[in-house]
Amino acid sequence: MQTKLDALKQTMPSLAVSTQAKDLQIYGVDWTGGYQAAPLAVVFPRSTEQVQQLVHFARDAKQALVPSGGRTGLSAGAVASQGEIVVSFDKMNKIGEFNSSDRLLQVQAGVITQQVQDHVRAQGYYFPVDFASRGSSQIGGNIATNAGGIKVLRYGLLREWVAGLTVVTGSGEILQLNQGLYKNATGYDLRHLFIGSEGTLGFITEAQLRVTNLPGEQQVLLLAVPNTQHLTQLLVLFRQQLNLSAFEFFSELALQYVLTGKGVAHPFTQSAPYYVLIEYDASTQAAQAAALQVFEQGLEAGWIVDGIISQSQTQAAQLWSFRENISEIIAAYKPYKNDIAVKPSLVAPFLAELDTIMLNQYPNFNVVWFGHIGDGNLHLNVLKPTTQTQDEFIHHCQQVNQAVFSTVKRFGGTISAEHGVGLLKQPYLSYTRSAEEIAYLKQLKQVFDPDQIMNPGKLI
Amino acid sequence: MQTKLDALKQTMPSLAVSTQAKDLQIYGVDWTGGYQAAPLAVVFPRSTEQVQQLVHFARDAKQALVPSGGRTGLSAGAVASQGEIVVSFDKMNKIGEFNSSDRLLQVQAGVITQQVQDHVRAQGYYFPVDFASRGSSQIGGNIATNAGGIKVLRYGLLREWVAGLTVVTGSGEILQLNQGLYKNATGYDLRHLFIGSEGTLGFITEAQLRVTNLPGEQQVLLLAVPNTQHLTQLLVLFRQQLNLSAFEFFSELALQYVLTGKGVAHPFTQSAPYYVLIEYDASTQAAQAAALQVFEQGLEAGWIVDGIISQSQTQAAQLWSFRENISEIIAAYKPYKNDIAVKPSLVAPFLAELDTIMLNQYPNFNVVWFGHIGDGNLHLNVLKPTTQTQDEFIHHCQQVNQAVFSTVKRFGGTISAEHGVGLLKQPYLSYTRSAEEIAYLKQLKQVFDPDQIMNPGKLI
Numbered sequence: 001m002q003t004k005l006d007a008l009k010q011t012m013p014s015l016a017v018s019t020q021a022k023d024l025q026i027y028g029v030d031w032t033g034g035y036q037a038a039p040l041a042v043v044f045p046r047s048t049e050q051v052q053q054l055v056h057f058a059r060d061a062k063q064a065l066v067p068s069g070g071r072t073g074l075s076a077g078a079v080a081s082q083g084e085i086v087v088s089f090d091k092m093n094k095i096g097e098f099n100s101s102d103r104l105l106q107v108q109a110g111v112i113t114q115q116v117q118d119h120v121r122a123q124g125y126y127f128p129v130d131f132a133s134r135g136s137s138q139i140g141g142n143i144a145t146n147a148g149g150i151k152v153l154r155y156g157l158l159r160e161w162v163a164g165l166t167v168v169t170g171s172g173e174i175l176q177l178n179q180g181l182y183k184n185a186t187g188y189d190l191r192h193l194f195i196g197s198e199g200t201l202g203f204i205t206e207a208q209l210r211v212t213n214l215p216g217e218q219q220v221l222l223l224a225v226p227n228t229q230h231l232t233q234l235l236v237l238f239r240q241q242l243n244l245s246a247f248e249f250f251s252e253l254a255l256q257y258v259l260t261g262k263g264v265a266h267p268f269t270q271s272a273p274y275y276v277l278i279e280y281d282a283s284t285q286a287a288q289a290a291a292l293q294v295f296e297q298g299l300e301a302g303w304i305v306d307g308i309i310s311q312s313q314t315q316a317a318q319l320w321s322f323r324e325n326i327s328e329i330i331a332a333y334k335p336y337k338n339d340i341a342v343k344p345s346l347v348a349p350f351l352a353e354l355d356t357i358m359l360n361q362y363p364n365f366n367v368v369w370f371g372h373i374g375d376g377n378l379h380l381n382v383l384k385p386t387t388q389t390q391d392e393f394i395h396h397c398q399q400v401n402q403a404v405f406s407t408v409k410r411f412g413g414t415i416s417a418e419h420g421v422g423l424l425k426q427p428y429l430s431y432t433r434s435a436e437e438i439a440y441l442k443q444l445k446q447v448f449d450p451d452q453i454m455n456p457g458k459l460i
Numbered sequence: 461m462q463t464k465l466d467a468l469k470q471t472m473p474s475l476a477v478s479t480q481a482k483d484l485q486i487y488g489v490d491w492t493g494g495y496q497a498a499p500l501a502v503v504f505p506r507s508t509e510q511v512q513q514l515v516h517f518a519r520d521a522k523q524a525l526v527p528s529g530g531r532t533g534l535s536a537g538a539v540a541s542q543g544e545i546v547v548s549f550d551k552m553n554k555i556g557e558f559n560s561s562d563r564l565l566q567v568q569a570g571v572i573t574q575q576v577q578d579h580v581r582a583q584g585y586y587f588p589v590d591f592a593s594r595g596s597s598q599i600g601g602n603i604a605t606n607a608g609g610i611k612v613l614r615y616g617l618l619r620e621w622v623a624g625l626t627v628v629t630g631s632g633e634i635l636q637l638n639q640g641l642y643k644n645a646t647g648y649d650l651r652h653l654f655i656g657s658e659g660t661l662g663f664i665t666e667a668q669l670r671v672t673n674l675p676g677e678q679q680v681l682l683l684a685v686p687n688t689q690h691l692t693q694l695l696v697l698f699r700q701q702l703n704l705s706a707f708e709f710f711s712e713l714a715l716q717y718v719l720t721g722k723g724v725a726h727p728f729t730q731s732a733p734y735y736v737l738i739e740y741d742a743s744t745q746a747a748q749a750a751a752l753q754v755f756e757q758g759l760e761a762g763w764i765v766d767g768i769i770s771q772s773q774t775q776a777a778q779l780w781s782f783r784e785n786i787s788e789i790i791a792a793y794k795p796y797k798n799d800i801a802v803k804p805s806l807v808a809p810f811l812a813e814l815d816t817i818m819l820n821q822y823p824n825f826n827v828v829w830f831g832h833i834g835d836g837n838l839h840l841n842v843l844k845p846t847t848q849t850q851d852e853f854i855h856h857c858q859q860v861n862q863a864v865f866s867t868v869k870r871f872g873g874t875i876s877a878e879h880g881v882g883l884l885k886q887p888y889l890s891y892t893r894s895a896e897e898i899a900y901l902k903q904l905k906q907v908f909d910p911d912q913i914m915n916p917g918k919l920i
Contacts, residue, residue, distance in 0.1 A: 101692045101805035103699075124700070148643050157643065159652075160620060173896045182835035183608050183617065183801050183877040185656060186885070186892045187901050187919050192619075192652035196645060213700065232561045239563075240584070240673065284744050341643050345561035375642035417643040425646070432646045436633045440907065441647050447903045459647050 004061055005041055008085075011057050016044040016091065027086045030071035030078040031133075032424060033334070034394060039066065039080035044091040048166055048174055048205040054087060055172040055203075058453045066455055067199035069141025070112065072133035074337060075422030077145065077198045077458055084456075087203065089140050095119055104163055104180050105209045109140025113147075116209060125211040128155035132327055140204045146196035148418030153374040154245040155212075157418075159195050164208030167194050170201060170449025180208040193444070198420050199455040201448035216283025218245060219291060220316040223298070223307045224272035228348040230303035231276065235344055235374055237303075238278055241294045242287065246279040247374025254326050254368045261329035267322065268306050276373070277323050279316075326370050333383035334390060335368065336397035340408050341377040341417035350411050354380065354404065361400045377417040380404070405431040421459045429460065464521055465501055468545075471517050476504040476551065487546045490531035490538040491593075492884060493794070494854060499526065499540035504551040508626055508634055508665040514547060515632040515663075518913045526915055527659035529601025530572065532593035534797060535882030537605065537658045537918055544916075549600050552665060555579055564623055564640050565669045569600025573607075576669060585671040588615035592787055600664045606656035608878030613834040614705040615672075617878075619655050624668030627654050630661060630909025640668040653904070658880050659915040661908035676743025678705060679751060680776040683758070683767045684732035685709075688808040690763035691736065695804055695834055697763075698738055701754045702747065706739040707834025714786050714828045721789035727782065728766050736833070737783050739776075786830050793843035794850060795828065796857035800868050801837040801877035810871050814840065814864065821860045837877040840864070865891040881919045889920065 009017060018024075019041045028037020040063075045051045058065050066080040068088040080086045089110030096106030098120065105120055105127075114134040117127045129142065131149030143165070147158045155161075164180040177191040178184055194201060225231060235247055252271050259266055282288045291309065298304040310316035342350045351369070358367045362382060371378040382400075384393040405415050409431045416425050416432070429438060441460050445452075469477060478484075479501045488497020500523075505511045518525050526540040528548040540546045549570030556566030558580065565580055565587075574594040577587045589602065591609030603625070607618045615621075624640040637651040638644055654661060685691060695707055712731050719726055742748045751769070758764040770776035802810045811829070818827045822842060831838040842860075844853040865875050869891045876885050876892070889898060901920050905912075 099803075099805055101696050102803045104803070146645055146649075148645075152642065156620065159649075160616065169900075175894065175897055175900075177897075179872045180803055181801055181872075181874055181877075182612065182804075183832075183837050184874040184892070185606055185608075185799075185876045185878050185880045186874055186889060187881055188653055188657055188661075188904055189606075189619075189655070190897065190900060193648055195649070197648055201648075213703075236561050243673075284746055286744055339645075341641055343559075343562045343564070343640055344642075345559055372643075377643050412639045412641075414641055414644040414646055416645045417641075418645050420645045421647055429646060432644070434635065437635055437637075437650065440629075440635075440650065443907045444648055444904070447900065447907065 004063060007061065008057055012050065012053055015050060015054070018042045027068050027071070027088055028080045030073040030076060032074050032076040032079065032422070035076050035079045035423070036081050038083060039086045040083045042068070042086040042088055044088050046091050048168060051087065051168045051203055051205050052172055052174055055168050055170065055453070058085070059172060059451050062451065062453070064453050064456050067140070067144065067203045069110065069138030069144070070133065070136040072137040073141065073145065073422060074339070074419045075416065075424040077420050077422030077455070078141070079423055082457070089138055092205065098123060100125070102180060103211050105211060106206070107139055107209060108206050109138060109204050111139050113137045113139055113142055120211045121214070124214060126214045127161065127209060127211050129158045129161055132324060139207060139209070143195055143204050143207060144197065144199050145420040148372070148377070150246050150248065150372065152372060153247055154243070159192065161210045162191065162195055162207055163210045165191050165194055165204055166206035167202045167204050170451065170454040196420070198422065198459045200445055200459050202454060215245065216281055218279050218316065219282035219288065220310040220319045221278040221280070221291065221295065221307060222267060222319045222322070223276040223278065223304045224268050225274040225276055225303065226272055226305050228274065228351045231274065231347055231373055232344055233301070234276060234298055234303050237298060238280070238294055241290050243281040244278060244374065245281070246277065248277040248323050248371070249373040250275050250323055250326060250370035251368065253366065254370045255322060257329050257368065258322055258325045262325060267308060267319070270306065272305055275322070277319060323370065326368070330368055330381055330383060334393070335381035335383050336394065338380040338404060339377070339417050339419040340380060340404070340413060340415060341375070342408070342411045342413035344374065344376045346411050347373055347376060347378070350407070350413070351378070353407050357400070357403045357407065361403065401428065408432070423458055426457070426459060464523060467521065468517055472510065472513055475510060475514070478502045487528050487531070487548055488540045490533040490536060492534050492536040492539065492882070494850070495536050495539045495883070496541050498543060499546045500543045502528070502546040502548055504548050506551050508628060511547065511628045511663055511665050512632055512634055515628050515630065515913070518545070519632060519911050522911065522913070524913050524916050527600070527604065527663045529570065529598030529604070530593065530596040532597040533601065533605065533882060534799070534879045535876065535884040537880050537882030537915070538601070539883055542917070547663065549598055558583060560585070562640060563671050565671060566666070567599055567669060568666050569598060569664050571599050573597045573599055573602055580671045581674070584674060586674045587621065587669060587671050589618045589621055592784060599667060599669070603655055603664050603667060604657065604659050605880040608832070608837070610706050610708065610832065612832060613707055614703070619652065621670045622651065622655060622667055623670045625651050625654055625664055626666035627662045627664050630911065630914040656880070658882065658919045660905055660919045662914060675705065676741055678739050678776065679742035679748065680770040680779045681738040681740070681751065681755065681767060682727060682779045682782070683736040683738065683764045684728050685734040685736055685763065686732055686765050688734065688811045691734065691807055691833055692804055693761070694736060694758055694763050697758060698740070698754055699834070701750050703741040704738060704834065705741070706737065708737040708783050708831070709833040710735050710783055710786060710830035711828065713826065714830045715782060717789050717828065718782055718785045722785060727768060727779070730766065732765055735782070737779060783830065786828070790828055790841055790843060794853070795841035795843050796854065798840040798864060799837070799877050799879040800840060800864070800873060800875060801835070802868070802871045802873035804834065804836045806871050807833055807836060807838070810867070810873070811838070813867050817860070817863045817867065821863060861888065868892070883918055886917070886919060
């Protein structure tokens with residue numbers, strides 16, 4: 001093993017390399033949990049050319065590389081547990097030129113997501129991809145997993161905000177993809193192939209990100225909903241009449257954890273089985289009036305039993321906190337997380353079937369539901385009971401996966417909506433992608449990474 | 461030759477096949493012009509399964525297939541001039557279910573673009589991909605070329621409106637890609653690989669299209685602009701303050717052709733070298749007031765010398781007609797069309813350099829400029845002088861291409877913004893894509909179409 005590292009240091013004397021136990025531990029895992037860090041080393045390239053040299057070295061040495069951003073992933077896509085060299089983008093963290101005519105920001109892969117948001121906001125623009133891990137995640141990792149989050153309903157996935165990419169393929173070639181153009185009809189769009197490829201075809205080293213106008217004033221509406229049937233009806237109603245930026249949902253149990261954990265009062269005098277949080281454009285009086293009217297329509301139809309409209313930005317933030325604090329609060333219970341999605345029209349029957357499975361398979365477990373229901377994305381979190389060890393619990397959960405994923409498949413859904421596949425979901429890929437598709441994915445991997453050195457074992 | 465067709469008829473007795481001279485002529489070419497139709501036959505499958513059978517037959521027989529939609533393409537992507545079998549989607553023209561909860565319309569590939577627009581509009585929704593050939597082009601061809609058009613600034617390219625695809629690959633496999641989901645982070649997105657692939661990897665047979673809310677009232681502003689420098693300045697100014705759906709441009713010469721051709725009066729008392737047409741959301745009084753204010757800012761800065769704001773939908777259509785009639789009117793002059801793009805910030809220097817090239821290389825030719833300048837897309841049309849034959853003219857234009865495309869390359873632009881590559885641009889692909897990229901494109905083609913039977917000779 002030592003010989004390989006010596007060779008690397010000799011080949012790339014200016015490359016920062018760490019083999020300190022602390023670094024190996026930190027850079028060997030991500031937020032997924034349940035994996036042992038065991039990388040050979042961690043390296044910190046400073047340029048695309050250094051990444052290219054690394055790939056050339058790795059090809060010669062048959063040495064696996066694992067890309068490492070903010071390591072906030074939840075599918076073990078950045079785990080290095082088999083003697084891989086971790087390629088950290090921490091030192092490729094420069095924000096480059098912002099061009100307001102082109103609405104493009106040039107960044108290196110290691111820039112933190114929130115820094116992108118803040119940087120363009122200071123110049124009067126908006127980068128709309130947003131999620132809870134914004135303060136830690138890096139833009140390269142976001143792109144490699146085609147990040148989603150809380151604003152997908154209006155702004156789409158990260159894919160739509162990437163105008164150009166610089167990548168180093170597994171063959172060691174540097175590709176400049178799409179060069180920041182809006183329109184470019186010159187053959188297969190390799191940019192889109194790399195977005196969401198989880199570092200298995202090559203590593204993203206730089207990007208040109210698109211931005212948009214700052215949104216006007218947003219209002220938030222929290223609704224108490226008696227029945228899953230009404231979730232889709234409310235989505236159709238509100239989406240037709242208002243300009244929505246979020247349509248989120250959580251169960252009473254999820255809310256209870258937040259209320260207890262944060263020591264705050266229940267927002268409603270009477271609890272309901274489900275809650276919907278809607279954020280919408282309220283920059284004109286007409287839009288605010290329309291929101292009130294739609295809310296009343298929902299009440300009259302019996303689809304809502306109660307509701308709160310934010311009267312200030314403070315209150316809007318307060319209403320959001322019920323939804324946004326769920327993940328943090330339940331983290332203490334080591335939840336087994338599922339990130340699944342179906343078409344919005346199928347949410348009610350899908351929830352009903354899964355609730356039955358949960359009741360049968362986890363009779364004594366607490367199951368917490370929340371998610372971005374406007375785009376059909378549900379986060380199903382099973383909390384570990386204190387009576388089980390972590391290993392027993394995970395083993396139990398994996399047994400239930402088959403029933404859950406079979407249901408997902410039957411509903412034409414996906415086993416990973418926005419968390420990627422990584423190591424965690426790799427055994428279940430066939431529940432969403434057909435055998436023919438998976439065969440093609442493998443052939444594509446072979447085209448770009450003929451020596452299988454780029455994040456091997458992940459995704460496929 | 462006859463033997464092959466007999467074999468096809470025997471293998472697929474229910475497949476509609478034509479070898480009539482008229483059909484061979486019609487289905488052998490597209491709107492590009494300058495190519496001779498010479499297909500072996502034209503076939504009209506009625507289902508994805510029939511397309512699959514055809515591909516299996518073609519693999520066995522080593523018979524090239526050319527997909528055929530509305531044949532409105534301008535890069536000869538649907539030309540069959542070498543004994544290919546043309547696969548027309550005319551009989552796969554069924555509009556399927558529309559689901560308002562999912563905002564998805566199921567269509568077969570042969571549905572006309574305008575039928576999609578009309579079908580969802582009747583139900584209160586909007587399909588925003590729009591362009592001049594909407595009444596003839598088919599949705600399968602639109603997807604195969606990732607169609608753009610006049611609303612890209614607000615709504616993006618067709619890519620963003622495709623939630624699911626059914627394709628038959630060159631290996632004869634049927635793939636159901638993404639199944640209409642919003643979010644699906646389960647590996648390489650083959651859907652995006654097929655969008656814009658011009659039928660060279662496989663044929664698109666069905667699609668799930670996304671729709672959105674109908675837009676509110678739109679106003680149109682026609683501006684007289686003294687100088688190309690101001691084009692980008694105006695784009696930044698208007699885009700920051702208003703919600704734009706179009707930012708189009710044309711030259712005085714382009715306008716003159718329309719005025720003469722349509723027998724209408726000049727919209728301004730004094731002509732200007734350039735005109736910009738802006739369409740924006742004016743559904744509230746606040747938005748209308750903002751538009752007036754921005755217009756005045758532009759006047760004060762000297763970026764605009766005159767302007768007209770539409771006061772009605774009729775007047776809006778009238779202002780649009782100056783821009784929209786250009787292509788039709790100049791068609792009589794057999795223009796040599798270039799569909800190029802650079803980043804919006806580079807439009808002024810790019811136009812200046814191209815004007816110099818045009819002046820040097822076409823001193824006696826009329827060069828008509830127009831385009832979707834908000835996304836950097838310029839249509840450079842060179843009109844055939846009556847003194848040259850069509851062959852002489854095309855030969856002359858091809859000689860100039862090298863200078864034009866070298867300039868495009870130096871500006872980091874593209875030789876095809878929205879018209880695709882087809883046969884016409886194939887020799888020039890290296891001006892936009894690197895040698896390494898082209899090598900990958902060829903390998904991807906090999907993966908999906910190992911026998912090189914799917915639209916061979918096109919794109920790469």
